[in-house]
Amino acid sequence: MEKSNFVDQIRVYCRSGHGGAGIKHFLRDKFTAKGGPDGGDGGRGAHIILKGNRNLWTLLHLRYHKNVLAEDGESGGHNKCTGRSGKDIILEVPLGTIVIDEETGEKEAEVLEDGQQVIWLPGGKGGLGNHNFATPTNQAPEHAQPGMPGVEGWKVLELKVLADVGLVGFPNAGKSTLLSVITAAKPKIADYAFTTITPNLGIVEYRDGRSFCIADLPGIIEGAAEGRGLGHRFLRHIERNPVLLFLIPADSNDHRKEFEILLNELEQYNEELLHKEMLIAISKSDMLDDELKQAISAEMPDNIPHFFISSVAQKGLIELKDALWKALNTKEEE
Known part of the structure; x- marks a missing residue:
């Protein structure tokens, strides 16, 4: 079986x-036999940072x-020198990536914009050196702070495809x-079920140089919400689409x-999906008469609203694009 590059x-x-x-x-130096405290602070532990990159469409590079x-x-160090902070790790991820803690199931971070940087796992704070604890009554403090621990654990990175329109069928x-x-x-494209097993994205060129993004998502089967077929892997991507286009064959x-x-x-899967703007397209309608x-x-x-279209005969597609554009802009105005 061919291994998909879409992760x-x-x-x-x-x-x-x-x-x-x-x-x-x-x-302590040759001029000072008993100087005051000069213990320096520890450096900060390195952060793990997520950075959005619009040129990435998959998590394959992190596999x-x-x-x-x-x-x-x-x-x-001595002489009140602060230790060097750890070098931050920046993980570039596609837009639409979320991070979930495996143990708690809690969503920890979300990246939606190109160039957006999110400090996902902050590094531990450095401890204070003993010079910070000097007071008039305690001019020679004998203690300093240890550094704070970082954050660790098993994490799950999930990509939810960002598209204006999701094709559902x-x-x-x-x-x-x-x-x-x-x-x-x-x-x-082939004449058998589950030809599409990963999302495909395309840009629809509209009038006057305007455009919108449409996603061909893997097909639903009955029971997908319980995980049958491609199940949750498919339904997860629909959450990002403001407009859903249901495709039903003639x-x-x-x-x-x-x-x-x-x-x-x-x-x-998620009741909130029912609040999205919806349209229905009857595909392969070139085989239908008016009756x-x-x-x-x-x-x-x-x-x-529903539309009769034929991709092969290219019928009804202009009307469909007009309706999708209108639905998208109506959603944005709201």
């Missing part, structure tokens, strides 16, 4: 740097980083064909039922 989830052990220890030291261990801060509904026709993307046995199954899977189109229209929900 949207990795598990990694991370540890930020331990802070350097402050030291206990007293000034073999099983351990990310940041540098510890150095101990302080059963396997072999014609999503990849539509993407290939209205964008410059070249997804794998040769479906029951168009309304197919739509309701898709809708139910989204609801089972069949009217019959299918009668099955469709009244509150969701």
Whole structure:
């Protein structure tokens, strides 16, 4: 089986740097026999930082980083010298990356913008040297602070694809064909289920130089919310799309039922998905006459606009793009 280069989830052990220890030291030189405290502070432990990079579309480059261990801060020196801080580790990630603590399930960080830097795991603070503790009544403090520990643990990095429109449908509904026709993307297309097993992104050129991004996502099957098929790996990506385009093939046995199954899977996974802007496209409609189109229209929900399209015959695509653009801009205005 061909190994995919699209990696949207990795598990990694991370540890930020331990802070350097402050030291206990007293000034001693040939001119000073019993000087005051001059123990320096420890350096800060290295941070682990996430940085958004719009040119990355996958976590593949991090697949073999099983351990990310940041540098510890150095101990302080005499003459009140502060120890060197650890060198921060910067991990570049695609936009839409979130980080989850494996043990608690808590989301720790999220990167959505190009160049955005998030201090994910802060390094430990350096300890204070003994010169910080000198007082009029204690002019020769005998103690200094140890450095603070860094943060460590198993973490999960997940990528949720950032796209304006997400294509939703059963396997072999014609999503990849539509993407290939209205964008410059070249997804794998064949006449069997699960041709698409990873998201494909394409840019739709609209009027007057405007454009929007559309994602062909792996097909849903009934039970996807419980993890069947590609399950949560697929549904996770839908969360980022403000507009969902449901694709139902014209040769479906029951168009309304197919739509309701898709809708139910989204609801089972996350009820908030139902609040997104939705449109329905009946694909492969070049095989339909006017009477069949009217019959299918009668099955469709009244509150969701639907369109008859044919990617092969390139029919109805301009109207569909107009509707998608309108839905996207209506969502932004809200």
